[in-house]
């Protein structure tokens with residue numbers, strides 16, 4: 374029955390197109406901006422190790438589950454969950470899992486676009502030679518000036534949302550599929566060039582040690598939760614983006630192989646970004662725990678001292694913009710498909726609606742770096758005393774909704790859906806591979822994420 378369903382939005386032209394698009398979704402700011410600063414804040418090696426485990430044991434099985442649900446349902450996440458639940462004779466309330474994904478997509482895209490706006494701004498700063506021969510003080514000053522100015526942040530946020538809306542409005546296949554074919558390999562090559570630079574002029578050994586020598590003393594429940602959240606964020610899981618991309622996947626393409634390829638590419642990019650950034654950071658005497666501004670300070674500093682730095686720096690930020698762009702498109706896609714399918718809107722109209730709502734929500738992030746920078750809206754809540762508006766949106770989107778979405782997706786795929794249905798859709802039969810997957814989504818993923826939530830709750834209440 375699932376085999377006959379088709380998506381009203383069309384299909385990818387091939388399995389490769391899906392791999393590129395899903396990699397385009399997965400590889401983004403999460404890999405190049407967030408992963409290094411999360412690793413920096415959470416003690417390096419121990420975080421990286423937990424992260425790799427999370428990708429292998431939780432990320433890949435959940436990604437397979439999401440793609441399989443998407444391809445079987447062939448609708449927006451809300452409708453896909455409703456259809457599949459009905460088909461399995463289960464409660465229609467499962468649709469709210471899809472709805473939660475759509476809300477998470479809104480939340481995450483709202484701040485994602487603001488940060489992507491910073492990368493746009495940095496394209497022009499690097500090209501203009503602002504960082505030539507820069508010192509740590511200069512890069513700090515340039516960054517502080519950018520985020521302190523709400524008008525400038527607003528302008529870049531608006532431009533980036535506009536870019537995202539244009540592609541989504543034109544349809545997935547026409548705009549996105551063509552773009553990712555060039556952009557993803559190009560980003561890979563450039564990262565390797567940067568790692569080469571770090572190898573020669575930075576303190577590569579120190580960077581390697583920081584990333585790969587775990588200090589288990591730093592392994593707390595908070596670090597584990599951060600790693601799970603980051604794995605979900607980086608792989609674009611738990612919110613219907615991969616589900617919607619799965620709904621455009623042609624039948625016959627191997628879900629297991631494609632998911633593993635996407636996860637491997639995503640992880641490789643995150644590690645390469647770490648290898649490019651930390652040695653440079655240490656060579657310049659900077660600390661790795663600077664939070665969200667890390668990439669906007671360490672890299673410009675390096676480019677400022679590199680032969681041809683203005684050129685490579687510009688290219689790097691351009692490609693970072695494209696990486697963010699292909700991710701942002703996948704975040705706008707679930708709400709848009711919902712508006713088209715359930716509200717009967719045209720794709721263009723749906724894109725404008727979803728885009729404008731996200732843009733408005735993005736204002737919270739814009740202001741949280743300047744006008745509202747001292748505001749701690751949840752100061753009275755244990756664990757939230759130090760969190761600003763951006764931190765709170767990021768926390769609920771990345772650390773709560775995404776893992777929760779992933780947890781429920783695995784419960785659905787592992788427990789609610791009949792064994793025959795998932796085996797059929799994965800096309801693995803009763804092979805050992807299928808059994809491993811089923812074991813992981815039935816036991817490992819829910820238990821792992823559940824335990825992390827409990828620890829986190831305890832942590833938050835104790836602080």
Ligand code: PFF
Pocket residue numbers: 398399400401402403404478481605606607608609610612613614615700701703704
């Ligand atoms: N995976 C993207 C990144 O690492 O930047 C972010 C993202 C995109 C998260 C799409 C979730 C999503 F649905």
